[in-house]
Amino acid sequence: MSSVRETSIKLWGGVCPDGSDKDRREMSRYLRQFVPAMVAYAMALVVAILLVGDEPSGLRRLVILLPAIPIAWVAVVVLSSIRRADDYLRQLQLQAIAYGFAVAMVGLVVSGLLATVDLQYRATPWIVYSLAMSTWAIAGGYLRFRDN
Numbered sequence: 001m002s003s004v005r006e007t008s009i010k011l012w013g014g015v016c017p018d019g020s021d022k023d024r025r026e027m028s029r030y031l032r033q034f035v036p037a038m039v040a041y042a043m044a045l046v047v048a049i050l051l052v053g054d055e056p057s058g059l060r061r062l063v064i065l066l067p068a069i070p071i072a073w074v075a076v077v078v079l080s081s082i083r084r085a086d087d088y089l090r091q092l093q094l095q096a097i098a099y100g101f102a103v104a105m106v107g108l109v110v111s112g113l114l115a116t117v118d119l120q121y122r123a124t125p126w127i128v129y130s131l132a133m134s135t136w137a138i139a140g141g142y143l144r145f146r147d148n
Helices: 004-013 021-052 068-084 087-116 124-147
Strands: none
Touching: 021 068, 068 087, 087 124
Protein backbone atom coordinates (compact mmCIF):
# COMPACT_ATOMS: atom_id res chain seq x y z
CA MET A 1 0.00 0.00 0.00
CA SER A 2 1.49 3.32 -1.02
CA SER A 3 1.55 6.34 1.25
CA VAL A 4 -0.23 9.59 0.51
CA ARG A 5 3.16 11.18 -0.22
CA GLU A 6 4.08 8.49 -2.75
CA THR A 7 0.67 8.80 -4.42
CA SER A 8 0.96 12.60 -4.63
CA ILE A 9 4.43 12.25 -6.16
CA LYS A 10 3.00 9.82 -8.72
CA LEU A 11 0.13 12.15 -9.57
CA TRP A 12 1.68 15.60 -9.40
CA GLY A 13 5.27 15.54 -8.19
CA GLY A 14 6.99 13.23 -10.59
CA VAL A 15 8.99 14.62 -13.46
CA CYS A 16 10.17 11.04 -14.01
CA PRO A 17 8.00 8.06 -13.12
CA ASP A 18 10.11 6.97 -10.13
CA GLY A 19 9.62 10.06 -7.91
CA SER A 20 13.37 10.51 -7.30
CA ASP A 21 15.11 13.34 -5.46
CA LYS A 22 15.66 15.00 -8.85
CA ASP A 23 11.90 14.87 -9.44
CA ARG A 24 11.13 16.46 -6.10
CA ARG A 25 13.71 19.21 -6.69
CA GLU A 26 12.23 19.92 -10.12
CA MET A 27 8.68 20.04 -8.73
CA SER A 28 9.83 22.32 -5.92
CA ARG A 29 11.49 24.62 -8.47
CA TYR A 30 8.35 24.58 -10.61
CA LEU A 31 6.09 25.43 -7.67
CA ARG A 32 8.42 28.24 -6.50
CA GLN A 33 7.90 29.85 -9.90
CA PHE A 34 4.29 28.82 -10.63
CA VAL A 35 2.60 29.74 -7.32
CA PRO A 36 3.80 33.38 -7.22
CA ALA A 37 2.75 33.78 -10.86
CA MET A 38 -0.75 32.48 -10.09
CA VAL A 39 -1.01 34.69 -6.98
CA ALA A 40 0.02 37.68 -9.11
CA TYR A 41 -2.62 36.69 -11.68
CA ALA A 42 -5.36 36.47 -9.03
CA MET A 43 -4.38 39.85 -7.58
CA ALA A 44 -4.18 41.48 -11.02
CA LEU A 45 -7.57 40.03 -11.94
CA VAL A 46 -9.22 41.43 -8.81
CA VAL A 47 -7.58 44.84 -9.29
CA ALA A 48 -8.57 44.95 -12.97
CA ILE A 49 -12.18 44.01 -12.27
CA LEU A 50 -12.48 46.54 -9.46
CA LEU A 51 -10.90 49.35 -11.50
CA VAL A 52 -12.77 48.69 -14.72
CA GLY A 53 -16.28 48.41 -13.33
CA ASP A 54 -19.37 47.73 -15.41
CA GLU A 55 -19.00 50.51 -17.98
CA PRO A 56 -15.32 50.98 -18.86
CA SER A 57 -14.18 53.87 -21.01
CA GLY A 58 -10.87 55.19 -22.26
CA LEU A 59 -7.80 53.85 -20.49
CA ARG A 60 -9.93 51.76 -18.14
CA ARG A 61 -10.53 49.38 -21.02
CA LEU A 62 -6.79 48.70 -21.18
CA VAL A 63 -6.62 47.94 -17.44
CA ILE A 64 -8.61 44.77 -18.04
CA LEU A 65 -5.52 43.40 -19.83
CA LEU A 66 -3.44 43.67 -16.64
CA PRO A 67 -3.93 39.95 -15.73
CA ALA A 68 -2.42 38.94 -19.08
CA ILE A 69 1.05 39.88 -17.75
CA PRO A 70 1.19 37.24 -14.99
CA ILE A 71 -0.48 34.70 -17.30
CA ALA A 72 2.41 35.19 -19.73
CA TRP A 73 4.69 34.50 -16.76
CA VAL A 74 2.76 31.28 -16.05
CA ALA A 75 3.20 30.21 -19.68
CA VAL A 76 6.96 30.78 -19.48
CA VAL A 77 7.13 28.76 -16.24
CA VAL A 78 5.17 25.84 -17.72
CA LEU A 79 7.15 25.83 -20.97
CA SER A 80 10.45 26.01 -19.07
CA SER A 81 9.39 23.09 -16.89
CA ILE A 82 8.48 20.99 -19.92
CA ARG A 83 11.76 21.91 -21.60
CA ARG A 84 13.71 20.70 -18.53
CA ALA A 85 11.67 17.48 -18.29
CA ASP A 86 12.72 14.09 -19.56
CA ASP A 87 11.21 12.40 -22.63
CA TYR A 88 8.69 10.45 -20.55
CA LEU A 89 7.11 13.55 -19.01
CA ARG A 90 7.18 15.42 -22.31
CA GLN A 91 5.21 12.57 -23.90
CA LEU A 92 2.68 12.62 -21.06
CA GLN A 93 2.34 16.39 -21.28
CA LEU A 94 1.84 16.22 -25.03
CA GLN A 95 -1.01 13.73 -24.55
CA ALA A 96 -2.56 15.78 -21.74
CA ILE A 97 -2.29 19.00 -23.75
CA ALA A 98 -3.95 17.25 -26.69
CA TYR A 99 -6.95 16.38 -24.51
CA GLY A 100 -7.19 19.97 -23.27
CA PHE A 101 -6.81 21.30 -26.81
CA ALA A 102 -9.60 19.01 -28.06
CA VAL A 103 -11.95 20.25 -25.33
CA ALA A 104 -11.05 23.86 -26.17
CA MET A 105 -11.70 23.35 -29.89
CA VAL A 106 -15.07 21.66 -29.34
CA GLY A 107 -16.01 24.37 -26.83
CA LEU A 108 -15.04 27.15 -29.24
CA VAL A 109 -16.95 25.58 -32.12
CA VAL A 110 -20.05 25.25 -29.92
CA SER A 111 -19.56 28.84 -28.73
CA GLY A 112 -19.23 30.05 -32.32
CA LEU A 113 -22.35 28.19 -33.40
CA LEU A 114 -24.33 29.61 -30.49
CA ALA A 115 -23.05 33.11 -31.29
CA THR A 116 -24.49 32.86 -34.81
CA VAL A 117 -27.96 32.70 -33.27
CA ASP A 118 -27.20 35.38 -30.64
CA LEU A 119 -26.76 32.96 -27.74
CA GLN A 120 -23.29 34.19 -26.75
CA TYR A 121 -22.65 34.86 -23.06
CA ARG A 122 -19.91 37.05 -21.59
CA ALA A 123 -18.56 34.14 -19.56
CA THR A 124 -18.36 31.68 -22.48
CA PRO A 125 -14.63 32.16 -23.17
CA TRP A 126 -13.88 31.69 -19.47
CA ILE A 127 -15.97 28.53 -19.35
CA VAL A 128 -14.15 27.10 -22.39
CA TYR A 129 -10.77 28.11 -20.93
CA SER A 130 -11.57 26.57 -17.54
CA LEU A 131 -12.77 23.31 -19.11
CA ALA A 132 -9.68 23.07 -21.33
CA MET A 133 -7.21 23.76 -18.49
CA SER A 134 -9.05 21.40 -16.15
CA THR A 135 -8.99 18.69 -18.80
CA TRP A 136 -5.25 19.19 -19.28
CA ALA A 137 -4.60 18.92 -15.53
CA ILE A 138 -6.88 15.91 -15.01
CA ALA A 139 -5.53 14.11 -18.07
CA GLY A 140 -1.94 14.76 -16.94
CA GLY A 141 -2.64 13.37 -13.48
CA TYR A 142 -4.53 10.39 -14.84
CA LEU A 143 -1.84 9.51 -17.40
CA ARG A 144 0.90 9.64 -14.75
CA PHE A 145 -1.16 7.58 -12.33
CA ARG A 146 -2.00 5.04 -15.03
CA ASP A 147 1.65 4.59 -15.96
CA ASN A 148 2.74 4.16 -12.34
